[in-house]
Amino acid sequence: MEPITRLYEWFGEQESKRTGEITQPSNRFRPSEMGGCSRAIFYRMRGGLVVEPGRPHMYPISEDGDIGHDIVRWNLRKAGVELDWLDFDEVTGKVVETQAFKYPMDIDGKEYLISGRCDGKIKVHGRWMPLEIKTLNGFGFKYILKAYNEGRILEYLEDKYTKYLIQTVLCADSLGYDETYLIIKDRSSCQVGMHDEANDFREGLIIKNDPALLERMKKKMRSIAKSLETNTEPPRAYTEKSRECGWCPYKEMCWKG
Numbered sequence: 001m002e003p004i005t006r007l008y009e010w011f012g013e014q015e016s017k018r019t020g021e022i023t024q025p026s027n028r029f030r031p032s033e034m035g036g037c038s039r040a041i042f043y044r045m046r047g048g049l050v051v052e053p054g055r056p057h058m059y060p061i062s063e064d065g066d067i068g069h070d071i072v073r074w075n076l077r078k079a080g081v082e083l084d085w086l087d088f089d090e091v092t093g094k095v096v097e098t099q100a101f102k103y104p105m106d107i108d109g110k111e112y113l114i115s116g117r118c119d120g121k122i123k124v125h126g127r128w129m130p131l132e133i134k135t136l137n138g139f140g141f142k143y144i145l146k147a148y149n150e151g152r153i154l155e156y157l158e159d160k161y162t163k164y165l166i167q168t169v170l171c172a173d174s175l176g177y178d179e180t181y182l183i184i185k186d187r188s189s190c191q192v193g194m195h196d197e198a199n200d201f202r203e204g205l206i207i208k209n210d211p212a213l214l215e216r217m218k219k220k221m222r223s224i225a226k227s228l229e230t231n232t233e234p235p236r237a238y239t240e241k242s243r244e245c246g247w248c249p250y251k252e253m254c255w256k257g
């Protein structure tokens with residue numbers, strides 16, 4: 001078979017295995033999806049879905065993100081930065097995250113949980129804090145860097161990348177920290193972190209916990225839990241032609257019924 005044709009066939013097989021998890025009902029919220037569409041979270045947690053054939057283009061995107069995380073962590077380690085909550089496997093090159101976090105929640109007498117793993121712990125200016133790494137394409141990174149150089153990075157992340165902030169606050173707050181070190185990496189240029197162009201220095205972002213954001217998350221979890229109890233689909237968060245719906249594994253069910 002033609003090699004790239006075979007490669008995409010394999011990507012599809014891997015993606016099918018990954019999304020196969022959705023056949024089981026779940027009471028667990030995932031931090032990475034909390035910034036997205038409530039209806040998609042509802043579909044996954046309700047379970048009982050027929051697994052659709054894999055969407056091959058999605059697999060290399062998530063794989064690239066995982067590898068990008070590991071490259072950043074290995075290089076920080078080689079540079080002598082102090083890290084914790086990570087096991088570095090010299091043989092396979094993989095980095096194992098050893099610190100989990102969880103928020104149990106009782107919603108109308110039923111137990112729910114939001115849980116995940118931290119990207120690590122890092123020492124910054126003498127203080128230990130959770131580490132969060134995000135990788136994104138050059139187009140998105142360009143606007144983040146612009147906002148940083150214009151002194152409005154937090155406002156920009158709150159507006160366009162709430163999902164990043166949600167993950168930082170969930171991990172830090174549940175483990176008793178009030179700040180997180182966020183490193184954003186550009187997948188296109190491989191630039192790591194922010195570059196202050198006027199003063200020519202580089203840094204990550206220290207993100208303080210936002211209690212209001214945490215409360216909004218808990219409210220969203222309660223609302224999805226109620227939709228699950230009554231088996232009522234939450235409203236759609238995006239339009240059919242949006243990029244988010246294009247990437248969503250539940251698109252067929254959501255828009256075609």
Ligand code: SF4
Nearest residue numbers: 037040236245248254
């Ligand atoms: S297709 Fe779009 S609106 Fe529907 S569940 Fe997925 S993200 Fe939400």
